[in-house]
Amino acid sequence: MAGKPTIADVARAAGVSKGLVSFALNDRPGVAADTKRRILAVADELGFRPSLQGRALSTRLAYSVGLVIARDPRLVAADPFYPPFIAGAEQVLIAAGRTLTLSMLAPDRDEAAHYRALADDRRVDGVLLGDLRPDDPRLPLLAELGLPAVTIGPSGDPRCSSVVVDDVAGVRATVQHLADLGHRRVAVIAGPRTLEHGARRADAFRAALHERGVEPLIVETDFSPAAAAEVADRLLDLPAEHRPTALVCGNDVAAVAATGRAMRRGIRVPLDLSVCGFDDAEIAQWTHPALTTVGTHPTRWGAAAAQALLDLLAGGAPTEVRLEPARLVVRDSTGPAPAGPAAPGPAPSGPAPA
Amino acid sequence: MAGKPTIADVARAAGVSKGLVSFALNDRPGVAADTKRRILAVADELGFRPSLQGRALSTRLAYSVGLVIARDPRLVAADPFYPPFIAGAEQVLIAAGRTLTLSMLAPDRDEAAHYRALADDRRVDGVLLGDLRPDDPRLPLLAELGLPAVTIGPSGDPRCSSVVVDDVAGVRATVQHLADLGHRRVAVIAGPRTLEHGARRADAFRAALHERGVEPLIVETDFSPAAAAEVADRLLDLPAEHRPTALVCGNDVAAVAATGRAMRRGIRVPLDLSVCGFDDAEIAQWTHPALTTVGTHPTRWGAAAAQALLDLLAGGAPTEVRLEPARLVVRDSTGPAPAGPAAPGPAPSGPAPA
DNA sequence: TAGGGTTCCTAAACCGGTTCAAAGACGACG
DNA sequence: CGTCGTCTTTGAACCGGTTTAGGAACCCTA
Numbered sequence: 205m206a207g208k209p210t211i212a213d214v215a216r217a218a219g220v221s222k223g224l225v226s227f228a229l230n231d232r233p234g235v236a237a238d239t240k241r242r243i244l245a246v247a248d249e250l251g252f253r254p255s256l257q258g259r260a261l262s263t264r265l266a267y268s269v270g271l272v273i274a275r276d277p278r279l280v281a282a283d284p285f286y287p288p289f290i291a292g293a294e295q296v297l298i299a300a301g302r303t304l305t306l307s308m309l310a311p312d313r314d315e316a317a318h319y320r321a322l323a324d325d326r327r328v329d330g331v332l333l334g335d336l337r338p339d340d341p342r343l344p345l346l347a348e349l350g351l352p353a354v355t356i357g358p359s360g361d362p363r364c365s366s367v368v369v370d371d372v373a374g375v376r377a378t379v380q381h382l383a384d385l386g387h388r389r390v391a392v393i394a395g396p397r398t399l400e401h402g403a404r405r406a407d408a409f410r411a412a413l414h415e416r417g418v419e420p421l422i423v424e425t426d427f428s429p430a431a432a433a434e435v436a437d438r439l440l441d442l443p444a445e446h447r448p449t450a451l452v453c454g455n456d457v458a459a460v461a462a463t464g465r466a467m468r469r470g471i472r473v474p475l476d477l478s479v480c481g482f483d484d485a486e487i488a489q490w491t492h493p494a495l496t497t498v499g500t501h502p503t504r505w506g507a508a509a510a511q512a513l514l515d516l517l518a519g520g521a522p523t524e525v526r527l528e529p530a531r532l533v534v535r536d537s538t539g540p541a542p543a544g545p546a547a548p549g550p551a552p553s554g555p556a557p558a
Numbered sequence: 559m560a561g562k563p564t565i566a567d568v569a570r571a572a573g574v575s576k577g578l579v580s581f582a583l584n585d586r587p588g589v590a591a592d593t594k595r596r597i598l599a600v601a602d603e604l605g606f607r608p609s610l611q612g613r614a615l616s617t618r619l620a621y622s623v624g625l626v627i628a629r630d631p632r633l634v635a636a637d638p639f640y641p642p643f644i645a646g647a648e649q650v651l652i653a654a655g656r657t658l659t660l661s662m663l664a665p666d667r668d669e670a671a672h673y674r675a676l677a678d679d680r681r682v683d684g685v686l687l688g689d690l691r692p693d694d695p696r697l698p699l700l701a702e703l704g705l706p707a708v709t710i711g712p713s714g715d716p717r718c719s720s721v722v723v724d725d726v727a728g729v730r731a732t733v734q735h736l737a738d739l740g741h742r743r744v745a746v747i748a749g750p751r752t753l754e755h756g757a758r759r760a761d762a763f764r765a766a767l768h769e770r771g772v773e774p775l776i777v778e779t780d781f782s783p784a785a786a787a788e789v790a791d792r793l794l795d796l797p798a799e800h801r802p803t804a805l806v807c808g809n810d811v812a813a814v815a816a817t818g819r820a821m822r823r824g825i826r827v828p829l830d831l832s833v834c835g836f837d838d839a840e841i842a843q844w845t846h847p848a849l850t851t852v853g854t855h856p857t858r859w860g861a862a863a864a865q866a867l868l869d870l871l872a873g874g875a876p877t878e879v880r881l882e883p884a885r886l887v888v889r890d891s892t893g894p895a896p897a898g899p900a901a902p903g904p905a906p907s908g909p910a911p912a
Numbered sequence: 913t914a915g916g917g918t919t920c921c922t923a924a925a926c927c928g929g930t931t932c933a934a935a936g937a938c939g940a941c942g
Numbered sequence: 943c944g945t946c947g948t949c950t951t952t953g954a955a956c957c958g959g960t961t962t963a964g965g966a967a968c969c970c971t972a
Contacts, residue, residue: 208678210928221952226930236950256679257615258928261957264611268659268681277645277857281638282840291631291662298661298672303681305622306660307652308645318652324562325610327622327657429844460814461844468846486636487841490783490815492822503631564958575922580960590920612958615927919968926961935952942945 209250211258218246229254260326269297269513270328272307274315274335274342279428280308282457284485285502286334289356292506293332300514302329316345323349330513332356333364336400352516354509357401358524365512367505367525371401372408374498374530378480379412381496381532382450386541387478391421391448393435393458402427402454405482409452421448425458432458436465440477449477449541456481456488459495463537474539484533493536500530563604565612572600583608614680623651623867624682626661628669628689628696633782634662636811638839639856640688643710646860647686654868656683670699677703684867686710687718690754706870708863711755712878719866721859721879725755726762728852728884732834733766735850735886736804740895741832745775745802747789747812756781756808759836763806775802779812786812790819794831803831803895810835810842813849817891828893838887847890854884 211229215222220243228235228243235243246252256267271290273280280286290304297304305328309318319342322328330352333342336359343361346353353364382390392409395402406422413420423439425431432453439448451466453459459481463473471477473493481488484499508525516522565583569576574597582589582597589597600606610621625644627634634640644658651658659682663672673696676682684706687696690713697715700707707718736744746763749756760776767774777793779785786807793802805820807813813835817827825831827847835842838853862879870876 211930212928222929223931223953224951227951230930234950239950253678255928256681257611257618257620258957259930261611261615261928261959262930264957266611277642278840280645281641281856283641284635286641287635287637287662288631290660291634291664294660294662295664303659303661305657306644306648307657308641308648310645310649324607327610429840433844457841457844460841464844464846464848486632486783487811487814490787490811490818491845492818494818502635565960566958576959577923577961578921581921584960588920593920609958612927613960615929615958616960618927913972915971917968917970920966922963922965924961924963927959929957931956932954933952934954935950937950938948940945940947942943 208255209252211252211254214243214247214250214252217250218243264326266326266329267301268303268305268328269510269517270305270307270322270331272309272319272322272331272333274309276310277308279426282429283427283455284457284487285483288502289334289506289509292503292508293510294506296507296510296514302514315342319345319349319351323351330354330517332509332513333359337398338400338403340400352513354513354516356505356509357404363522365516365522365524367509367512367527369500369505369527370529371405371498371500372529374482374500374532375405375408376412377532378452378498379409379416379418381534381538382452382478382480383416383418385450385478385538387450388418388541389421389446389448390418390450390452391423391439392452393432393454393462394422394424395427395454396424399427405454425454427454427458429457429461433461433465436462440466440469440471450480450538451477452480452482454482456483456485456495456497459497459537460487460491463491463493463495474537476542478538478541480538488533489535491537496535496538497533498530499533501527562609563606565606565608568597568601568604568606571604572597618680620680620683621655622657622659622682623864623871624659624661624676624685626663626673626676626685626687628663630664631662633780636783637781637809637837638811638841639837642856643688643860643863646857646862647864648860650861650864650868656868669696673699673703673705677705684708684871686863686867687713691752692754692757694754706867708867708870710859710863711758717876719870719876719878721863721866721881723854723859723881724883725759725852725854726883728836728854728886729759729762730766731886732806732850732852733763733770733772735888735892736806736832736834737770737772739804739832739892741804742772742895743775743800743802744772744804744806745777745793746806747786747808747816748776748778749781749808750778753781759808779808781808781812783811783815787815787819790816794820794823794825804834804892805831806834806836808836810837810839810849810851813851813891814841814845817845817847817849828891830896832892832895834892842887843889845891850889850892851887852884853887855881 215225228240333355336357347363355366358368359366394406397403410420423435463479466477481495481497484497488495488497569579582594687709690711701717709720712722713720748760751757764774777789817833820831835849835851838851842849842851
């Protein structure tokens with residue numbers, strides 16, 4: 205017995221057949237109690253660990269789950285969401301003896317072929333689906349391939365579980381916060397509508413702003429800081445009476461970029477312009493001014509998604525797991541709306557400029 | 559033949575034995591040319607794809623490689639290095655029919671056990687090793703486990719390949735840049751010496767500063783923005799004649815944090831204080847002021863590391879792959895050293911303050 | 913035409929588990 | 943005492959590849 209002990213070694217040492225050892229190890233009925241005890245003792249003594257590969261071949265299981273991030277790597281790099289998400293998912297998966305198989309798929313690569321290969325090769329038993337799109341074509345594909353899936357965000361598909369955070373709550377809180385500060389021209393530099401959460405948040409902003417009687421000015425971008433900077437420039441070029449007094453960005457890095465453009469023109473944040481981010485990334489608390497943003501818990505999100513997938517793999521029915529709603533974190537990048545040049549209503553209190 | 563065709567199906571259809579089909583598909587000698595052609599044709603027609611699991615069982619190969627990130631998830635979240643690194647590695651691996659198995663290991667988790675499990679379960683054929691430490695205990699462990707490894711950064715171990723970027727060049731360029739701007743008190747907010755690149759860069763800074771006659775003031779931190787902020791505060795509390803005129807930070811997020819603390823006290827960057835980052839993360843070009851930093855190419859780094867591992871797996875000898883040296887990217891966060899209160903030498907040119 | 917070497921191919925073992933049909937042991941019951 | 947049912951266990955097939963020992967057919971040479 206040079207290498208690691210196999211199930212046959214255990215069987216021989218315990219004086220029983222391979223099959224019985226397998227039954228005993230897998231807690232299946234029909235094994236006499238003290239036989240089972242003996243087998244387990246022998247297995248333990250020999251330091252037996254079943255071979256994943258042998259088991260995989262007969263069970264047709266991979267004991268691994270996939271995470272497919274379908275986005276340009278450069279955008280992923282600027283997005284602090286995934287690392288903690290992955291950390292959370294990992295923690296749960298490792299405890300369950302599973303590993304995480306990661307795929308970062310540039311958008312120009314053939315998605316369908318990739319999923320198909322993943323399924324055909326039985327590399328994963330299920331997948332965590334990020335960057336969900338409206339009517340995502342991956343959902344029917346995965347169903348066809350027989351791969352259980354958990355979506356990050358609401359899918360509307362009864363075949364897969366999803367883990368959702370009510371970020372509408374965060375959106376409404378943001379709008380309320382800005383409205384309370386007197387802002388009446390608020391621009392939203394939103395993510396692309398081709399992303400489910402991009403569209404959902406944009407709609408939520410539109411509704412919340414409208415509800416407060418603020419004219420919604422929503423610009424769709426690709427979530428990149430470059431796009432945010434460019435849009436910010438364009439908005440700040442507007443004549444003073446049309447220029448927004450607050451900018452709400454789709455993520456924190458975009459907010460940093462927008463703030464940067466404003467400061468470059470001498471526009472002070474938050475004195476002349478308020479800026480909000482989204483995600484509550486680590487960086488948000490360290491910029492100057494520290495960023496007002498909407499926070500979720502990517503780590504918990506990852507853990508919940510992994511758990512939901514494990515439940516699904518164990519034969520559970522698809523569910524929708526709701527995490528705690530996104531929370532507005534007020535920091536220093538938002539302040540009272542500046543008195544506009546022709547702004548109606550009372551002038552700001554305090555001494556007038558000399 | 560309900561499911562996918564197996565090698566036995568191909569053998570039957572081609573009228574030969576399983577073994578011969580295996581030989582033909584794997585380009586092994588001893589198969590008559592036209593028999594081989596026929597077998598391949600039949601396999602193609604049937605849409606045969608060998609089962610990974612069957613193959614894995616007999617070859618004892620996983621056709622997957624591991625990436626183990628040994629760091630607190632929160633620190634990984636703030637570090638924009640890994641996502642593009644992973645993207646680069648993935649691209650190469652997928653082309654070679656391998657997948658990436660990711661492990662994010664919180665530092666409190668039992669590392670050795672994790673690697674051992676990875677090896678025992680044959681989940682991976684080799685690993686990419688990040689966050690290298692001096693005399694890293696993982697190197698002998700992996701050697702014992704028989705897992706080929708490629709280190710990110712120099713390992714000094716002849717058993718594994720490594721992919722290195724000469725960031726000393728970037729360090730020297732940074733010091734020269736600051737020295738040219740007249741800085742004589744430069745503080746380095748370095749990463750921990752428990753990380754190989756932390757120690758290496760700190761040493762390089764010490765040497766380069768010393769060489770230029772600048773007193774090296776090197777503070778070791780854990781790379782986190784929080785630590786950078788705290789150290790920055792402490793340094794800026796120093797009496798003016800000891801206060802550094804330039805801060806060099808271990809990464810870009812730390813630099814943003816340090817800049818934030820300075821600005822909070824009304825210290826203008828770069829007028830009163832110059833700040834440098836490291837990594838050239840996406841965010842560096844969008845902050846205000848845009849960050850002077852040292853850039854590498856994480857994507858290429860990832861691709862090179864993956865390729866080096868594939869070479870190792872194919873039986874090649876361990877090598878050290880050198881990528882292009884880190885490059886200083888000068889932006890707006892560095893400027894001429896302010897004239898000190900008791901600074902010797904000529905006063906700055908230009909009109910004196912009114 | 914026997915002997916020796918190639919070339920091409922087959923059959924079976926092997927990797928390490930799981931699963932299932934069937935057989936053996938045993939006690940209870942009529 | 944024979945029969946039936948339950949509990950426990952065995953042996954073999956199976957998952958889908960790779961690998962190896964050996965056999966058949968062929969050519970070349972003496």
